[in-house]
Amino acid sequence: MDKKYQVFVSSTYEDLQEERKAVMESLLQMNCFPVGMEYFNASDESQWEVIKQLIDECDYYVLIVAGRYGSVEEATGKSYTQKEFEYAVSKGVPVISFLHKDPESLPKSKTEKNKDSEAKLEAFKDDVKKRLCKYWTSSGQLASQVILSLTSLIKSKPRVGWVKADQLNAEASKEILKLREQIDALNATIYELEDKAPEGIDDLQQGEDVLKILYNSSFHGKTEVKVTWNQIIAALAPHMINECSEHKLSIALHDMVRLVVKDSPSIHALSDESFQTVKVQLMALGIIKPSAKKHSATDTNTYWTLTSYGNKLMMRLKALKKK
Numbered sequence: 001m002d003k004k005y006q007v008f009v010s011s012t013y014e015d016l017q018e019e020r021k022a023v024m025e026s027l028l029q030m031n032c033f034p035v036g037m038e039y040f041n042a043s044d045e046s047q048w049e050v051i052k053q054l055i056d057e058c059d060y061y062v063l064i065v066a067g068r069y070g071s072v073e074e075a076t077g078k079s080y081t082q083k084e085f086e087y088a089v090s091k092g093v094p095v096i097s098f099l100h101k102d103p104e105s106l107p108k109s110k111t112e113k114n115k116d117s118e119a120k121l122e123a124f125k126d127d128v129k130k131r132l133c134k135y136w137t138s139s140g141q142l143a144s145q146v147i148l149s150l151t152s153l154i155k156s157k158p159r160v161g162w163v164k165a166d167q168l169n170a171e172a173s174k175e176i177l178k179l180r181e182q183i184d185a186l187n188a189t190i191y192e193l194e195d196k197a198p199e200g201i202d203d204l205q206q207g208e209d210v211l212k213i214l215y216n217s218s219f220h221g222k223t224e225v226k227v228t229w230n231q232i233i234a235a236l237a238p239h240m241i242n243e244c245s246e247h248k249l250s251i252a253l254h255d256m257v258r259l260v261v262k263d264s265p266s267i268h269a270l271s272d273e274s275f276q277t278v279k280v281q282l283m284a285l286g287i288i289k290p291s292a293k294k295h296s297a298t299d300t301n302t303y304w305t306l307t308s309y310g311n312k313l314m315m316r317l318k319a320l321k322k323k
Contacts, residue, residue: 003161008055009036010084011064015110018199022139024186026146029292033179059159061088063097067111069121082124094157096149097128101135139198140284198286206285214271225261237314243291245301250275
């Protein structure tokens with residue numbers, strides 16, 4: 001049976017809205033049901049009981065940690081994020097955690113100002129590191145890490161999951177309808193935000209910043225050409241209006257380099273390292289994402305498509321302007 005999994009996403013909220021949106025979107029692309037604090041305010045005992053029940057019902061638990069410890073429960077002195085994490089571990093729910101790789105680079109508004117909370121955050125992170133843990137620096141990288149890590153976790157620790165309604169009894173069908181309502185609400189939030197430039201990309205190369213692309217020339221051997229990120233986006237984006245295989249995307253980048261370099265017939269091969277750099281940067285900038293379209297089981301290609309923000313950026317770069 002084709003299973004779908006329910007995944008609880010835990011983190012502080014105000015400082016990680018963009019990151020949570022990216023993770024939620026990635027989970028939806030994986031045909032998972034994301035569940036999180038968007039629907040609950042863990043500030044009293046009754047809501048905490050609801051959250052514990054949700055964690056009990058989830059197949060997997062994803063924790064995101066950056067620079068804040070979060071609101072603290074007075075009785076225990078622990079943040080609700082830490083309580084959720086410890087509860088999931090105690091119940092045997094497979095947990096995978098994602099810690100910010102360079103928290104010192106975060107804006108002060110997204111870090112703890114209270115020394116006591118800062119100390120508790122570090123102690124919490126030390127505990128988190130004892131289990132399956134990955135690191136991230138941007139929402140795009142985080143989303144990619146979640147897809148790769150959760151896919152591996154599903155294979156190594158398979159769970160009960162969910163199946164189609166016609167294979168379940170009437171009571172389970174009601175639960176699926178409730179989850180579908182949650183997904184619709186999440187999609188509405190995602191569609192509202194996804195055409196905006198992602199937060200936290202100001203320190204990334206983009207626009208008219210220059211990238212050196214390496215290639216092999218029959219005349220000069222290994223050499224390089226300088227291009228701007230706007231040139232790269234203008235050349236590659238039209239290929240991904242629907243979707244484009246990674247191989248064809250590499251060819252498109254190669255063709256762009258041939259147009260820029262005067263001795264283009266001498267270009268034999270584009271550096272794979274340069275192509276991978278371009279691909280990762282476009283993901284980090286929130287311009288491309290893995291395509292969610294279905295393909296045959298024999299098709300092993302990786303496909304990419306534009307995000308709404310990437311499509312908007314392409315229009316700005318490629319649309320014809322009045323003279």
